[in-house]
Amino acid sequence: MTDHPREVEETMATEEPMAAEEPDIAPAADPISLRGATATLGGRPVLRGIDLTVRRGELVALLGANGSGKSTAVRSIVGQVPLSGGELALFGTPRRRFRDWARIGYVPQRTTAASGVPATVREVVSAGRLARRRFGPPRKADRAAVQRALELVGMADRARDPVSALSGGQHQRVLIARALAGEPELLIMDEPMAGVDLASQEILAGTLREQVAAGATVLLVLHELGPLEPLIDRAVVLRDGCVVHDGPPPEAVGQHALPGHDHVHPHAAPDAEPIRTGLLT
Numbered sequence: 158m159t160d161h162p163r164e165v166e167e168t169m170a171t172e173e174p175m176a177a178e179e180p181d182i183a184p185a186a187d188p189i190s191l192r193g194a195t196a197t198l199g200g201r202p203v204l205r206g207i208d209l210t211v212r213r214g215e216l217v218a219l220l221g222a223n224g225s226g227k228s229t230a231v232r233s234i235v236g237q238v239p240l241s242g243g244e245l246a247l248f249g250t251p252r253r254r255f256r257d258w259a260r261i262g263y264v265p266q267r268t269t270a271a272s273g274v275p276a277t278v279r280e281v282v283s284a285g286r287l288a289r290r291r292f293g294p295p296r297k298a299d300r301a302a303v304q305r306a307l308e309l310v311g312m313a314d315r316a317r318d319p320v321s322a323l324s325g326g327q328h329q330r331v332l333i334a335r336a337l338a339g340e341p342e343l344l345i346m347d348e349p350m351a352g353v354d355l356a357s358q359e360i361l362a363g364t365l366r367e368q369v370a371a372g373a374t375v376l377l378v379l380h381e382l383g384p385l386e387p388l389i390d391r392a393v394v395l396r397d398g399c400v401v402h403d404g405p406p407p408e409a410v411g412q413h414a415l416p417g418h419d420h421v422h423p424h425a426a427p428d429a430e431p432i433r434t435g436l437l438t
């Protein structure tokens with residue numbers, strides 16, 4: 158399970174002077190090191206120079222209003238959106254040379270599009286082992302990891318059910334189990350609590366607590382802190398593709414100040430009020 162190819166060179170890679178181009182940006186091998194990241198989508202700058210470091214064992218929340226660039230930031234980290242500028246290193250390896258995707262589990266933001274494929278819960282979760290598997294049928298370790306992940310999210314008794322029969326919260330738990338089945342060192346989840354019932358939220362919070370206790374590193378995009386608040390080491394808040402806060406989670410100040418609760422404050426003077434009150438509104 159440890160023999161995935163780390164340093165296989167892509168045949169299409171051209172000869173480039175890596176040392177000169179890529180300074181030592183992550184000496185401590187932080188799971189995520191993003192520096193000055195810019196990205197453009199549909200001709201619009203969506204990330205406008207983002208710095209985001211996630212250190213080993215941390216649980217970091219990425220917050221911000223809708224459209225502030227949270228999903229684009231995590232999609233750039235997992236290689237789904239190209240950066241137009243800046244630097245990204247994963248576990249200390251520049252993105253361009255990073256091959257060890259089995260170390261990363263990713264749960265994308267949920268879409269409402271239902272797939273017509275009648276996959277069972279166990280099939281979906283087993284897909285999370287693909288990066289760990291060599292060619293051939295699942296081995297004992299694969300099946301055990303799938304079973305563990307199902308139990309962690311409380312879905313073991315639904316393993317044979319079609320995912321189409323699940324509630325939104327149960328479906329989300331299955332997607333999280335799929336990421337956990339790969340036994341990732343770094344778990345990235347985009348709004349895992351969105352549309353999830355309270356019971357499922359509590360189960361997810363417990364699951365994340367166990368992951369962190371076991372040494373995992375977690376980056377969570379969150380719409381609101383909710384039941385995860387006590388777990389969060391640090392919060393990074395985006396606004397219009399820029400980081401406007403990186404530090405302790407914003408104090409719970411009620412629904413009014415949660416990310417996504419959009420307000421327009423056209424005359425707000427940035428230094429006229431305490432920094433926290435202006436961050437999320």
Ligand SMILES: Nc1ncnc2c1ncn2[C@@H]1O[C@H](COP(=O)(O)OP(=O)(O)O)[C@@H](O)[C@H]1O
Nearest residue numbers: 198199203221222223224225226227228229230
């Ligand atoms: N594929 C895309 N093409 C064009 N614009 C996009 C695309 N994806 C996202 N955007 C735009 O980029 C901005 C940031 O989107 P996103 O990263 O999804 O924000 P968040 O996750 O914080 O809600 C939004 O204005 C959104 O409309």
Ligand SMILES: [Mg+2]
Nearest residue numbers: 227228229266
């Ligand atoms: Mg998003």
